[in-house]
Amino acid sequence: MGKLEDKTALVTGGGRGIGRGIALEFAREGADVAINYRRDREAAEKTAAEVRTLGRRVVVLQADVSDREAVEAMVAEAVGFLGGLDIVVANAGVAARVAPVAGVDPAEWRRVLATDLDGAFWTARAAVPHVVARRGVLLFISSIGADLAGAGGAPYHVAKAGVNALMKVLAKEVAPAGVRVNSIAPGVVRSEMGERLLRYHGDAVLQTIPLGRAGEPSEIGRAAVFLASADGAWITGKILRVDGGAYI
Numbered sequence: 001m002g003k004l005e006d007k008t009a010l011v012t013g014g015g016r017g018i019g020r021g022i023a024l025e026f027a028r029e030g031a032d033v034a035i036n037y038r039r040d041r042e043a044a045e046k047t048a049a050e051v052r053t054l055g056r057r058v059v060v061l062q063a064d065v066s067d068r069e070a071v072e073a074m075v076a077e078a079v080g081f082l083g084g085l086d087i088v089v090a091n092a093g094v095a096a097r098v099a100p101v102a103g104v105d106p107a108e109w110r111r112v113l114a115t116d117l118d119g120a121f122w123t124a125r126a127a128v129p130h131v132v133a134r135r136g137v138l139l140f141i142s143s144i145g146a147d148l149a150g151a152g153g154a155p156y157h158v159a160k161a162g163v164n165a166l167m168k169v170l171a172k173e174v175a176p177a178g179v180r181v182n183s184i185a186p187g188v189v190r191s192e193m194g195e196r197l198l199r200y201h202g203d204a205v206l207q208t209i210p211l212g213r214a215g216e217p218s219e220i221g222r223a224a225v226f227l228a229s230a231d232g233a234w235i236t237g238k239i240l241r242v243d244g245g246a247y248i
Contacts, residue, residue, distance in 0.1 A: 120163050143186060
């Protein structure tokens, strides 16, 4: 029996990268999954097909997480298909264009925070009643960039720091209902976003990682399984950094 046998989960941004890694690891451990995507339906359907080969139910749901009404509709669809939600992972996110604070375009600031922070908030807001009903788990995908600030990335760093603050507030609010809330803060992972970083900075990035390599989406997925399962039953309000030692 898997660690998430017959649980139900919604993963935003679940078609690619880290979200895909989480969706597949959840399915391997016995969960049925709702996979959200914004634009790349083909990738989401491919991930869904892999979930089906693992013998689990899956539904693919389109929504832009920066749109509150779209998120509410997505959560309702997920609940309708799955019959409820035990686990919700607010993963969907975008990277910021590099610019100093004084040079950040206002539209770029709004674009990044709308997806990375507002999207996490709208997802949690819509999902909380359903997760409370199941005494379930909420997970946020943050970043080591929430604490390890780098020049030129203000929108992203600020958004991810906000996600961690949101997680802590929510963890205190829902703990009396038996719901656990945590963040996973990945380091450089071989997702689309991580591969761009590696192409741009090359070996300089790997030299900041004591274990000497980028992570795999499946490794973030296994961390999510740990926090979502009974293995993490006494953990809430915490940031789990999965980064090869970058944050030491």
